[in-house]
Amino acid sequence: MTGKARALVGALCALWLTAGAAGDPADQLPNPAQEGRARALFQEIRCLVCQNESIDDSEAQLADDLRRIVREQIRAGRTDAQVRAFLVARYGKFVLLKPPFDAGTALLWLGPFGVLAAAAVIVWRRRPTAHVADEPPLTREEQEKLNRLR
């Protein structure tokens, strides 16, 4: 993104100062269950022109359009997965704040847990019993001293 485009986006997103637009009563779906699902989805969808915000938080025009799309689709009876698939087909994976698990994101989703497991194995392997073996064996004098104590 060029500097100018970035500045423009910044100006557009200046509106985020008064964010929280998703709850505007005029836009809400009449069915509370559907509205609840829409709000939950909003939190997973990125406002593409904003600086790292979900469309639930953003007051940018694009966020407003995306919210309308999501609400329309839900009203039309689409499932959450279908709505997500529609948005990904249109805007790419970038639109999802929780990226799907696939070959490209496996390292991201599993990497930390893999490292944790590997570290746990290393720690267990090198657990202090190994150090006990490292301790020098008793010298003959020490052994005799020990025998006398017994």
Place this chain on the structure above:
Amino acid sequence: MIVELGAFALTLAFCLSVAQAGLSFAGRRWRNASLRGAGEGAALVVFAAIVLAFASLTTAFVTSDFSVLNVANNSHSEKPLLYKIAAVWGSHEGSMLLWDLALTGFGAAVVLAGGGLPTNLRSVTVGVQGLLGLLFIGYTAFASNPFIRIPNPPVEGASLNPILQDPFLAIHPPFLYSGYVGFSVVFSLCVAVLIEGRVDAAFARWVRPWALAAWSLLTIGITLGSFWAYYELGWGGWWFWDPVENASFMPWLAGAALLHSAIVTEKRGALTGWTVFLGLAAFTFSMLGAFLVRSGILTSVHAFAVDSKRGAMLLAILALAGGGGLGLFAWRAPGLKPGGLFAPISREGALVINNLFLATAALIVMLGTLYPLIYKAVTDQPLSFGAPAFNLMFGVLMTPVLLIMPAATLLSWKRADAKGAVQRLWAAALAVVGAVALAYLLQRPKTGFALLGVGLGVWLIAGALSELAHRVRLGATTLHDSLTRLTHLPRSAIGMTLAHIGVGVFVLGACVELNGRVEVAKVVATGETVDIGAYHLTLSGVSTVEGPNFTAERAKVEVRGPSGSGALFPERRFYPANRQTVSQVAIDVRGASDLYVVFGERREGARPTWLIRAYWNPFARLIFLGPLIMALGGALSLSDRRLRLVAGRKAVAAAQTKAAT
């Protein structure tokens, strides 16, 4: 003139940092007390010079000297005095000067409080601190100088982003930066230990108080920032997993791990290499944060002037200092001697688990922040990894470790009885059952995650109290005896209990708030009412208010509800200097919960109406109270007689006199 003096002082500080590093290393090399002393003296003068530079920039802001570019870009003559002062660190250049102030301040503190360290270790530490000063003061002076004059000064300044015109700008960055940079002392000490090639008791005793100080300050800094976002952004969010927040969270996690591993190193002489590694990692994360926040390679909701050229320089600093430290670790750490013995089930074992999880948490934050960049570089496709993804990963990772935390604190050193420790938690388990049952009966709306959060939070709080009760033998002896024991407990023990209670309070607040938040939005005319839960909000009037540098539309919202009635005054402020409108929310604190009211835009019609947005944020206060309790615990531990730096020095002095006689 004053500004030129500041510019001179900044350059002087850079030159003296060279001297600080050079003299200290030379003093170590030739074992020369005069050279060492000169290096330490230079560290003090560097600090004095940066204080002078900082004072002169502050003067330029207070007197609205718009011939200084930084002042012209970030200040305005009509701004209140507090924000003129706070604007000193509101910009890129000024915030780097604040960073330098903290860095050299900690450098001077090492010199003043460092009497307890072995001479060679102290010289190398002061020298490394000088090298860090060299890098950062050099960057400030040559690439990000706040003292640059402009030939044709404007009549009026461009003013500061209105969202930054808040009392929290005055206190949040100083705490945050002191925390970030406080880890530099730990970093320098660890580098010194690696150079000297041996770890003695002094290192372990030394690293802990500095880590405690830095971590406590960082905790307060992050909490203040979070609370600021909570009431400023206008919809009650307090943590967004934004790159800028993650930048502060990574050193915090590394620091928390360091605090725990340093205990093992100090008490049992084990985990030495790991403690050194964490000491290096904490400040490396701080530097990574400084780079991420200012380079503009990541998009963030937190506005900061970004510049890719400066970003490249900060990356070079990160590579030099962080890479240098970690490279030194890879080279020298294998030579550090392994420490004491312990069985897997022991306090040491539990602290190892704590460290594995905290380090993995830091890794998740780092990977989640940086992976989209790598992904974009490889596939040319952008990728998001946002709040819902982080929440999932953190939930999975942290839940098990929080569950075992109360039992872990009850284990004894070397070899412990796990069954005994768990049995001692029966009271805590009862408290959990009671609290979850009560929450189930009272909670509206009912969500499973909120109940889980209540259970986990109460488990942590009650578990920490159980440990304290066990320590003072409550129930096993007379009450009087228990109280006597309590007053004789070392402060670090009470500090630990407090910090762990703080974790519980935070978990309780965060889970309940995130899952139990209620939101209502309604367009109303004056005299009409918005209902949220058991509360009734009536818009009784709207007036126009003139502020010092803004005009505001102020609503009077009357609140009626279960615990009394009152009035709230949310505003919409227009700042003509920036042509920006900012919402000023009003919060009615009800116990630990918040009634959060936002006054929206005016809608013209037959008669004017306004959008009122109201949130019921249950237990929201606990989210900010918890970390403050953690920081208080850290501060209390720091004040422990055994850890106190001056006391350590006195002990050494006493030992030396004794040896001399």
